[in-house]
Amino acid sequence: MINGYWVILRSELFSLFISPATYVSTFYFLALLGVGFRFFIESFIGTNWILPPLSSLAVGLIFGSPALIPFLTMRTLAEERRLGTLETLMSAPIEGSSIIIGKWSASYLFFLIICCGAYAYPLLLWILFPEQAQTLGFNHIEHWIGGFIFLMSFGASFTAIGIFASSVTRNQMVAGMLTFSLITLYLAIMAFSYGEPHQVASNNAYDQFLSSIGGSLNKGLDKLQFFAVGIIHIPTILHQFIVVFLFLTLATLQIERMRH
Amino acid sequence: MSAEAKPLPIIEVLNIKKRYGLIQALKGISFSVGKGEIVGFLGPNGAGKSTTLKILSGLIPADSGEAKVCGVDLAEEEGEVRNHIGFLPENNPLPEDLRVIEYLKFRAMLKGLKGSRKRDRIRIALDICDLERKVSERKIGNLSKGYRQRVGIADALLSEPRLVILDEPTIGLDPRQSAITRKMMERLRGEVSFILSSHILSEVEACCDRMIIISHGQIVAEGTLHELQNEFINKTIFEVVALSNRIDIHKKVREIDETCELLQDEPVEVSGKKRFIFSTEKGEVVAENILRHLLKDSNLRVFEFQITKPDLETIFLRATKKNWEQNDLLGKRSRRFYKENTI
Numbered sequence: 001m002i003n004g005y006w007v008i009l010r011s012e013l014f015s016l017f018i019s020p021a022t023y024v025s026t027f028y029f030l031a032l033l034g035v036g037f038r039f040f041i042e043s044f045i046g047t048n049w050i051l052p053p054l055s056s057l058a059v060g061l062i063f064g065s066p067a068l069i070p071f072l073t074m075r076t077l078a079e080e081r082r083l084g085t086l087e088t089l090m091s092a093p094i095e096g097s098s099i100i101i102g103k104w105s106a107s108y109l110f111f112l113i114i115c116c117g118a119y120a121y122p123l124l125l126w127i128l129f130p131e132q133a134q135t136l137g138f139n140h141i142e143h144w145i146g147g148f149i150f151l152m153s154f155g156a157s158f159t160a161i162g163i164f165a166s167s168v169t170r171n172q173m174v175a176g177m178l179t180f181s182l183i184t185l186y187l188a189i190m191a192f193s194y195g196e197p198h199q200v201a202s203n204n205a206y207d208q209f210l211s212s213i214g215g216s217l218n219k220g221l222d223k224l225q226f227f228a229v230g231i232i233h234i235p236t237i238l239h240q241f242i243v244v245f246l247f248l249t250l251a252t253l254q255i256e257r258m259r260h
Numbered sequence: 261m262s263a264e265a266k267p268l269p270i271i272e273v274l275n276i277k278k279r280y281g282l283i284q285a286l287k288g289i290s291f292s293v294g295k296g297e298i299v300g301f302l303g304p305n306g307a308g309k310s311t312t313l314k315i316l317s318g319l320i321p322a323d324s325g326e327a328k329v330c331g332v333d334l335a336e337e338e339g340e341v342r343n344h345i346g347f348l349p350e351n352n353p354l355p356e357d358l359r360v361i362e363y364l365k366f367r368a369m370l371k372g373l374k375g376s377r378k379r380d381r382i383r384i385a386l387d388i389c390d391l392e393r394k395v396s397e398r399k400i401g402n403l404s405k406g407y408r409q410r411v412g413i414a415d416a417l418l419s420e421p422r423l424v425i426l427d428e429p430t431i432g433l434d435p436r437q438s439a440i441t442r443k444m445m446e447r448l449r450g451e452v453s454f455i456l457s458s459h460i461l462s463e464v465e466a467c468c469d470r471m472i473i474i475s476h477g478q479i480v481a482e483g484t485l486h487e488l489q490n491e492f493i494n495k496t497i498f499e500v501v502a503l504s505n506r507i508d509i510h511k512k513v514r515e516i517d518e519t520c521e522l523l524q525d526e527p528v529e530v531s532g533k534k535r536f537i538f539s540t541e542k543g544e545v546v547a548e549n550i551l552r553h554l555l556k557d558s559n560l561r562v563f564e565f566q567i568t569k570p571d572l573e574t575i576f577l578r579a580t581k582k583n584w585e586q587n588d589l590l591g592k593r594s595r596r597f598y599k600e601n602t603i
Contacts, residue, residue, distance in 0.1 A: 003370075003372055007370050011366055084353030091319055094370055
């Protein structure tokens with residue numbers, strides 16, 4: 001299983017690195033993010049943003065994900081199904097779960113590479129203009145780590161959603177649209193209650209239960225407040241882990257279903 | 261007295277069944293394939309050939325029955341079975357944007373080959389399939405159908421399989437390319453067992469040790485060509501090339517021999533003339549009498565007459581015709597039943 005996983009991961013990463021679509025989308029995404037980050041930093045003093053300025057990068061990456069993730073995941077399984085190469089792949093001694101996890105890992109790693117590219121902007125700023133960077137709080141290493149872990153956890157679940165969307169159709173455009181819609185919906189639900197004042201904790205067990213099963217969907221973006229200042233909110237990471245597990249299991253079941 | 265130990269068959273299939281929704285694709289088929297044997301799997305479209313081959317390659321499970329490949333039970337360890345076999349699926353789907361050598365390296369790694377063994381196996385597979393160095397550097401998307409098929413077969417041979425399953429390996433290939441595939445099988449004869457499905461009967465006849473004919477999810481004939489000729493058709497076969505239509509010539513033939521049977525549903529037509537294949541149980545003398553009788557009728561315009569040994573095509577037609585008629589009758593009955601009950 002492990003051998004198959006590494007082979008799929010290498011092959012998928014290779015195909016992502018040689019695909020012009022990946023480069024074009026990454027370039028535009030990072031360019032737009034860079035422009036947005038520049039304007040935000042310039043006008044930061046005048047805004048009422050309560051979080052460290054570095055967190056704006058994480059917010060930009062998260063809200064840009066519906067446009068970026070489809071380019072990384074839509075081909076993975078939909079194209080294999082269209083060409084029929086998934087059948088050839090499954091005739092090799094490899095488990096369906098290894099195929100799914102290998103493909104997801106490749107997309108996820110590429111997403112993390114893009115995140116690293118995005119974090120190059122504040123890094124450059126810090127190297128070139130250390131005084132201004134210090135004023136903006138870029139010298140707090142915990143802000144960097146917290147923001148990146150926030151992106152790592154949400155990036156994992158978003159790429160898992162993309163892999164699932166790619167497993168349900170033979171058309172990569174449909175897979176892309178489905179990924180866009182599902183991630184947008186996810187973000188919309190999370191953002192719905194963002195910034196609302198916290199109500200007095202309900203003693204009602206039913207309300208507490210509903211709130212807990214909602215996971216990150218329930219005021220998910222509020223958790224950025226923890227990560228932005230370097231506090232690692234473990235429940236949020238666990239919630240994203242559950243989302244990853246759920247969508248990768250669904251994708252595995254989907255390709256195993258084709259055997260029957 | 262010591263009995264020589266009989267080697268275990270590579271494939272043992274016992275009463276396997278498979279259903280897709282309302283369609284019963286396999287109705288309980290049983291057969292075995294010995295070590296080093298080349299077995300041809302024949303049948304009309306939709307007979308269940310590809311389903312059987314997919315079950316044997318561990319791609320899909322059977323609904324019931326027992327199947328063992330290389331001594332491994334498919335129901336229990338279908339993943340383990342894939343370590344012992346090479347499989348060329350129908351239509352041979354391949355990634356267009358990879359080079360041949362890249363694709364074979366990828367497949368070799370998937371099959372657990374590493375280091376020098378991987379390099380050696382790739383070299384051997386390329387050599388067996390006549391894929392010279394220049395071709396191995398080309399992108400798969402730019403290859404001709406014949407070369408693509410050879411890439412698929414090279415992939416199937418990578419992990420030194422004990423069994424190679426080829427689903428329509430020569431479909432769409434020109435005679436030269438088909439001959440290369442046959443040559444490849446000849447080269448490995450005795451070392452590797454092959455099971456291949458094909459519509460090209462002459463090819464199966466030329467390269468297979470044994471044939472299995474399947475129709476409507478059932479095995480209707482099985483054996484070597486000689487066994488099938490002796491056991492399946494112990495009749496005299498004769499061919500008539502004439503300008504007549506099917507009904508007239510059959511009527512005329514039956515005037516001499518009531519039991520004489522026309523083996524085709526539709527006779528082969530060549531430049532306006534039709535080739536009819538008949539079988540009679542009454543021997544060559546009656547066949548000669550039939551010829552004399554046909555020649556008396558100038559309207560039939562007989563051009564050729566030949567008494568032949570039944571070839572695989574004749575056996576195939578004979579074997580599948582009876583099964584086809586039975587199934588068609590059942591189909592008609594069920595359609596009539598459905599119509600009567602819905603109106």
